Amino acid sequence: MGDTKMPQNLPDLQREVSECGPDADRFARLVYWLKKGGSQFPKLYLKYYDEDYRAVHTKCAVDTNVEVVYVPLKQIMTTDKAKSSAIGKAIRSSGYVMNCSHSWLACYLCQEKHNPNSYWKPFIDILPDKYYNMPIFFSDHYNKHLKGSYSLEMATTRNRQLRQEYDGIVSRCPEFRKYHYLEFVWGRLAVITRIFSLEINGRTTDGLVPMADMLNHHPTRQTTWGYSDKKHGFVMTTTRKVGTDEQIFDSYGRKWQGRYFVNYGFTIDENYEDNDAVIHGHLVTDDPHYALKRRYMGGWTVREFQPQAQWNRKARDLLSFFRTLGASGEELQNRPNFNCPISIRNEMAALILLEEACEKSLTKFPESLQTDHKLLKTNRWEDSNHRNCVVMRAGEKEVLMWYIKLCRDGRSLLALPYEKHAKNAPPINTRFRPYYDAVIEPLVRKQTQYTKI
Structure with missing residues (x-):
């Protein structure tokens, strides 16, 4: 049976629950129960912001590598x-x-x-x-x-x-x-x-771990945690310094925006590296090489991709499919590996088809990306749900726009003579540069060497 009866004088609980607003009584009972059961979190207190947002703050400055939460197994x-x-x-x-x-x-x-x-x-x-x-x-x-x-x-x-x-x-x-x-x-x-x-x-x-589960998410984690067999309980430790009265965060890990939104009910601002969008590729039945391309695709004629706006495995799979869609009869006869770029002509064809697919995905949204950015800038909302909806859809559009720009810039660079690439190559620290280094530069250089021969 849970001992929820509160003693009259618990001055050590005042700081922990004094800013819990309408939740003060419930949180006082939680803190009392946790402490009586052996849990320890002497440097932390709970804070109420509104019905949908509560947080954990520090009572004092906390250094790196300090244990801030301990919960014994019986309370997990x-x-x-x-x-x-x-x-x-x-x-x-x-x-x-x-x-x-x-x-x-x-x-x-x-x-x-x-x-x-x-x-x-x-x-x-x-x-x-x-x-x-x-x-x-x-x-x-x-x-x-x-x-x-x-x-x-x-x-x-x-x-x-x-x-x-x-x-x-x-x-x-x-x-x-x-x-x-x-x-x-x-x-x-x-x-x-x-x-x-x-x-x-x-x-x-x-496991559900009381108190530890009150920490909100931040992309840059401030804590690390795990179960200690030696201590017979859950231990949470800081990974950086946290100032007095600052909110202390955990990280739910890197996830695409849809998972944050649908699973947890919030969105992440400026989640550029992990935002993603849905792009469909379709092999049309009147393609003159339909049968051969379908065989290359393992029988698939329609594929759904959900890539981020960066050159990674998902982006490579995406381009591989569109290279197959854009392949000529001669290119198919050579049995190429479409996971790698095969020719300037084919890459240009793939980029044209990919751009069209991204444009088609964009047409499914009634509002433009410019409208979303304006809403986010003015920051006037019905409520947090309205804002999360706009952040969610804006992130998808940003990914689609990134691929459209990649397709256009990629075709422009593929059309340039190799000697002009040193001047026109994208900056090194951009998300477009890995695609350029892996695909565009080698293709143009290879074409130049072949021409010289």
Whole structure:
């Protein structure tokens, strides 16, 4: 049973919860429960900003490599504990196989939320009651701002997967039928937005770690964390200095914008390296070399790509497909490796087709990128959901525009004599330069050498 009764005088809790606003009572019970159970976070306190944003701040300046959070194993809600619970045993006995491991913890949360004497009550009480910021709950009011964005399909797919998981559980496990579908969804969202992957005594598992899960995301992490078998608990340590009263952040890792948005309900400003967009390639049936190209493509005639605006593996796969689409009969007869550039003519053809595909993707968005940038500059929004929608769609358009520029600049450079490349080559520290070094410069140099021969 969770001891949630509060002693009258707890001066050591005042600093930890004094800025928690309407959440002060709930967070006081959480802090009391954590401390009584052996958790330690003496340099941190909780701060309330609004209903959708809470944070962890420092009471004092914290140096690098300082342990700021310790949570013993008994206060970590792990997947193994969920499987060993009453509802976990019932699901396992039913024979149902979970499609997602997060569902174990979600089901356990549903069980414990309905238990007024649950050991986990102080922790469950601070979890958000609703997730208005999650795209899976968006109505047409918000979805209209996402027209053209792949995040709409992501949210639809996520809803379908959640429904299938819930229906699968209740079809095999009568004990879970007492919990409503939306309760299960609440549990899954609580898990995905707070989960830690841990290795405990040589076993890999997932866990919900109170207090540590309150740190918000920042691309540049300020902490590192993991389970310590020696200390029998979760340990979080700083990786840089943090000043007094500063917010202290964790990092959820590098992810494309759609994952931040659909999985966590927020977006990252200026996420240039990891923004991505959907680009479709299509082999038309009236192509004179349709059969041969289809064979080169492994039977595929339509492909969907989701690259970032940089020259990496995804971009190379993208160009490989479009090189195949643009190949001539003579080039196909030579059995080339389209993963590599094969000729100036073919590269130009591929870039023309890629530009057309990007333009087609752009037409799916009603608003222009200029409109999005203007909205972001004026910073006037209905609410944070509206802003996240615009940041999401703007990032996709920026990626598409980057590829359009790559196609145009690439064709211009491919048309230049080799002796002019030293003057016209893109600057070294640009995202276009790796493509130039890997593809354009070698092709033009090879053509020049062949001409001289």
